[in-house]
């Protein structure tokens with residue numbers, strides 16, 4: 001079968017929209033026709049060469065669509081089902097899945113190669129090269145063959161463009177506040193970076209009962225949207241936020257700082273550490289450039305003396321089999337804003353314009369709408 005897809009062949013080059021050959025689903029695999037795919041910053045990290053992966057690769061890891069066919073031994077979905085693809089698969093049986101930590105599923109090990117559990121690839125180009133899909137998905141392809149472990153069946157009435165965002169950005173951001181940081185009622189939370197992930201960290205912090213949800217983002221449009229998602233205060237810079245947090249907490253400083261900037265740097269981690277008080281927690285969601293050092297702190301007074309904690313995580317410590325339907329239920333009940341996350345929709349051919357818009361601060365989330 002032929003499918004059109006956006007591919008990274010060489011880092012630092014624009015996305016290449018091309019036509020690939022796609023194999024039939026093998027045992028445990030599912031053929032999905034993607035309807036929509038969110039444009040997360042993590043694909044941009046891979047394209048720019050900030051993070052390392054096996055190339056060439058089909059991009060996209062935040063998608064929703066319809067099951068067209070299933071291979072042998074598939075039990076989770078059947079043809080016609082609407083599905084969200086979880087950017088980390090959940091096998092349900094490994095050490096981590098079986099202890100309520102599906103975000104750490106052993107099947108996630110091939111995220112940056114895109115190799116399926118049987119050790120092979122389903123995308124091939126006309127020169128004979130095998131391609132993996134980012135996060136073993138490749139949602140920037142009109143169709144993909146993925147493991148059933150990546151598939152979460154959803155109800156048919158949920159719009160597939162908003163459902164796509166539940167594959168990564170929404171649970172990652174929400175879970176950053178609710179699970180990874182463990183924000184509590186009355187807390188002061190400072191969120192650095194209010195993009196696709198940070199906007200959902202804002203929603204999670206508010207839902208968890210934070211008193212002050214303070215957002216730092218240099219882009220005015222992001223700060224305006226942050227208020228819509230539940231921010232109580234917004235600042236252009238860390239310095240402005242630091243002074244205000246000092247005042248609003250009577251000098252105690254924040255319980256939480258959350259890093260959801262596009263590219264993690266040592267400056268952001270330092271500012272985040274400085275803004276939390278004694279026993280405060282810094283929760284890091286963002287990734288930076290491979291080879292750079294992003295955590296460079298004078299530990300004595302700053303971390304040891306003040307008993308601060310620095311916590312990294314993937315996927316907001318969510319359990320996709322549980323949290324994806326749960327978040328969609330909140331949306332359906334009007335308690336989680338998802339429509340408001342989508343700033344612009346693009347065709348697959350417009351992918352480079354979409355990522356330029358992301359880098360220029362124009363989008364909370366851009367979404368590719370597949371046409372085929």
Ligand SMILES: NC(=O)c1ccc[n+]([C@@H]2O[C@H](COP(=O)([O-])OP(=O)(O)OC[C@H]3O[C@@H](n4cnc5c(N)ncnc54)[C@H](O)[C@@H]3O)[C@@H](O)[C@H]2O)c1
Pocket residue numbers: 039040041042045168169172192193194195196197198216217218219222260261262263264268284285286287288313314315316358361363364
């Ligand atoms: N840990 C995970 O599981 C996980 C999952 C998804 C995304 N991510 C990472 O999270 C990060 C955010 O992703 P996204 O899709 O929301 O990106 P995004 O580009 O949509 O948002 C980043 C935001 O940070 C703001 N920003 C940039 N520099 C800043 C600074 N110095 N201070 C404050 N704000 C700043 C930008 O204006 C933008 O609003 C990326 O690094 C991405 O790779 C991690």
Ligand SMILES: [Zn+2]
Pocket residue numbers: 040041042061062087168169
């Ligand atoms: Zn993502």
Ligand SMILES: [Zn+2]
Pocket residue numbers: 089090091092093094095096097098102104105106107
């Ligand atoms: Zn598992």
